[in-house]
Amino acid sequence: MTETFWGPWLAFGIAVVVAVIGAFLFTFIVAGIVKLALRKRPWGKMFVRYARRPFRAFVLIIALWIAIDGFLPLGAAGGDDASHTMWDTIIDRTGGIAAIAAATWLLIELVRFGTELALGHYRIDVPDNRIARKIRTQVLILRRVAIVIIVIIGFGAALLTFPAVQTFGTSVLASAGIASIVAGLAAQSVLANMFAGVQLVFSEALRVDDVIVAEGEWGRVGEITLSYVVLDLWDDRRLVLPCTYFTTTPFQNWTRSGSELLGAVELDLDWRVSTARMREHLKEVVAATELWDGRTVVLQVTEATGGYVRVRILATAKDAPTLFDLRCHIREEMVAWVRRTNPDALPVQRVLLTDGAGDASGDHVRHEDPTPTGQTEGLFSGSADAEARAAQYTSAIPVVTDGEASDRDPR
Template sequence: MSPTWQSWSAFAIALLAVVAAVLIISAIASAIVRAIARRRDWAKILIRRVRWPFRVMLLVVGLWIAVAVSFAGQEWRPGVDHALLIAVIAVGGWLACQVFLLLTDLGMQRYRVDVADNRVARRARTQLAVLRRLVVVIVVVIALGVILFTFDSVRALGASVLASAGIISIVAGLAAQSVLANLFAGIQLAFSDAIRVDDVVVVEEEWGRIEEITLNYVVVGLWDDRRLVLPCTYFTSQPFQNWTRTTSQLLGSVELDLDWRVSPAAMRDHLDAILERTDLWDGRAKVLQVTDAVGGLVRVRILVTAIDAPTLFDLRCYVREELVHWIQRTHPEAEPAQRMLLQRGGETGRTDAPPKPESAPASDHGAGDGDRSGLFTGTREAEERAAQFTQAIPVVNPPSADEPARSTIETTEEWPRAVRRP
């Protein structure tokens, strides 16, 4: 048998031995870790994260040993050894990343976000999420740098690059200004506690939750299942609302425009009954106030509290629906009503104008009781002043004795904008 066939036969035998050794070592390690996993949760994460990088590393190292034993002194060995060295560096970087991800997973398990007040947990999870991405990027860059420096030509180039590092850093900084800005903004967001994963925010007039924070962008999950992707620099340069910055508890309002005949005291009693029937209210605050009374309606504002934003939204809808149903059922007179003023013959609230006395002097503006002179009514000059203020809104004159009676209807909402005749 020729030396070449002997080398390949030895390599085949060595390769089979390597595969068998990898399977045996992997099986033993897996059995040990699975036994630990019955009592410890971290062992389950270890199996999921490290299993394949560990097996590939054993296989590459065993293959390198098999080549070194089987083909000693071959002229093509340096090229194969270099390729296997690159493979070992790459798999080592993969294994290092998975080990660090294992540590961050263990850290995230300590902080639960499925509780009412999870501000600290969300902050820790956000920082760990950004830190794990940053470390993975650093490990990958280091692995690529080590791989490149295994080449002699690149090593010589690296020395010249280091000699001109100042100029190259300036050029690279100018070329990647936006990328570096987002990178540093992402790190700043992670450790400044401005936003955290699962925070409720209002950005670009949209309500949503922070789903993901990376080194370049932030993903906001909107209420209607859309995703708003914003650069990290947005949250460091633009104002936005964070509803869970210090706590998840919130205060919300419900506003109703009702008739003047509504009873705030009765509404307040019914509000107490509504809140006692629901678990959405956290019991911190409940207020019912009349905040406005103009335009023929009164505005009733109800303030209620809840443990978080989604619960508060459901609570506001529930309170609004119950109050509307209660008004319809028990106080229909409190429903919003639009009042109208009927004017006929120059007198409000009467359908028939009194006859004009024969001895009453006639005027250019119709008859009336008492002195009709005023700032904007009663004389022609006053009506000219009124026309300047009303901007071409016509002032309706009452009918004269020779004209047939006519009625005009003005809503109470139009009165502030027009000159009303008494």
């Protein structure tokens, strides 16, 4: 009786041990063959690293499923045929779901391997990286989309293992009705952000490492997901914005077609400044610094009002951070030069002080009233010519004199 009871269980234990050992031997042999075949490929070790664990899990689950389904001694435990059928169903369903999960994990790791391999060929830590940033942004979004699709398919395949929900699982995977559900939910914020993220990437309006200005903040695009964009601001803060922000709100992209930029430095100086000498010194300043890219440097007087002369300096740099440093450097050097060599050009305010009695020297000029009423002559009043000009615009409007007004006034 004892041998009859323990014999099937001993065989079952041996089958499980053999399945585990066989699975590890099989994965070891496959790994050796793959390493041997890819030994001359630079990405061979990376492929093995990504695929090793999910592949081992998948093979081990299949081996245990076969061992348990074939050698589990249900008859030794007693029970009728209905209980045996129930246990067979549970084993098959559990093994199937576990195998689907392992296969899903394996596919996700293969997708990650493929995207990392693609990203390795496009570096963004080089000066001219516009193409690399575009490829990196698109690959990262495609990886997220692929992973989401794989997970949904895996979940649907797991549902198909349950007879009661096979109809539901089939509709999730193949029914055209799911299209109407997605279309109805697309107006919601979550899916709207997902579609906006895909639109941003493939329209190339925004890429990873782009320098942009959004919400009045300057920073680099650190990450683009299916729902939000992370900006690495210049002061080490992080600004997180939904993807729909960039499809509905204008923003500045300083690296859309290139990283080179033109910046301005403005100085308000006195009229006695020598712009010729200032222009010569500017050329010496930019020639002595590596911040200037050598393309453009211009000094111009753009304003001469309000008692000041406004001098604007335009200079170019290879990117936005370098341009900011170049502007600060030029501003500092030009201010120091004005103080050192041309102090008369420093901005000053002039105040003329006079007493109420007039000039004691007798040179004070008394202004006569140009009109009998003391009114200052203007464009449309104060003289006969001005009144004639005014009449051209008011001839259609009846003009009432003081005498006519008094006659019409009943009071």
